[in-house]
Amino acid sequence: EDQVTQSPEALRLQEGESSSLNCSYTVSGLRGLFWYRQDPGKGPEFLFTLYSAGEEKEKERLKATLTKKESFLHITAPKPEDSATYLCAVQWGAQKLVFGQGTRLTINP
Amino acid sequence: EAGVAQSPRYKIIEKRQSVAFWCNPISGHATLYWYQQILGQGPKLLIQFQNNGVVDDSQLPKDRFSAERLKGVDSTLKIQPAKLEDSAVYLCASSTIKGQGYTFGSGTRLTVV
Numbered sequence: 086e087d088q089v090t091q092s093p094e095a096l097r098l099q100e101g102e103s104s105s106l107n108c109s110y111t112v113s114g115l116r117g118l119f120w121y122r123q124d125p126g127k128g129p130e131f132l133f134t135l136y137s138a139g140e141e142k143e144k145e146r147l148k149a150t151l152t153k154k155e156s157f158l159h160i161t162a163p164k165p166e167d168s169a170t171y172l173c174a175v176q177w178g179a180q181k182l183v184f185g186q187g188t189r190l191t192i193n194p
Numbered sequence: 195e196a197g198v199a200q201s202p203r204y205k206i207i208e209k210r211q212s213v214a215f216w217c218n219p220i221s222g223h224a225t226l227y228w229y230q231q232i233l234g235q236g237p238k239l240l241i242q243f244q245n246n247g248v249v250d251d252s253q254l255p256k257d258r259f260s261a262e263r264l265k266g267v268d269s270t271l272k273i274q275p276a277k278l279e280d281s282a283v284y285l286c287a288s289s290t291i292k293g294q295g296y297t298f299g300s301g302t303r304l305t306v307v
Binding site: 089091116117119121126127128129130131172174176180181182183184185186187 | 198225227234235236237238239242249250285287289292293296297298299300301303
């Protein structure tokens with residue numbers, strides 16, 4: 086069965102403390118891997134799409150990387166406003182996304 | 195560019211009652227999705243439309259859930275009768291026919307009591 090697993094489930098960091106979130110997948114025929122940010126009471130907000138192993142994308146303090154079996158979301162020198170749930174999703178076949186359970190990130194000032 | 199619009203934002207109903215949610219996708223997006231997100235979990239696809247045809251409804255509980263997309267634009271998701279386990283956020287998303295520009299609405303939070 087195609088699966089997407091994110092780790093850790095929750096992560097608490099101090100402001101400025103860099104770390105990485107992991108997304109591993111077993112989907113065959115990957116069309117794209119998506120990262121979303123979700124704030125409480127809101128819908129997921131698009132961050133990145135990665136299409137092939139070795140690809141990297143950056144946005145402010147975030148950098149996403151992709152290998153054949155997993156993706157990492159690196160957060161460099163995070164700020165309290167980076168606190169959110171980060172969702173990973175894989176896309177294959179007829180465009181639908183299959184999501185992991187998310188990582189709840191808390192940045193303490 | 196206007197985003198994906200959903201209404202209502204919140205709904206509280208008693209079990210066995212019916213409820214309907216509405217979604218207006220981004221203009222020009224041929225594909226529309228309804229996802230269910232239970233607290234603490236990632237979104238799960240319920241149904242996918244391409245224009246006004248159903249592409250995937252394999253995870254839609256068809257004995258109680260129904261959805262339609264008239265004229266290939268707006269969509270309505272209905273639950274009848276609701277169960278306690280239907281309490282969740284119902285997210286609508288849309289994309290181009292090739293799966294680009296995948297954008298989510300703010301969702302409808304349903305509480306079944």
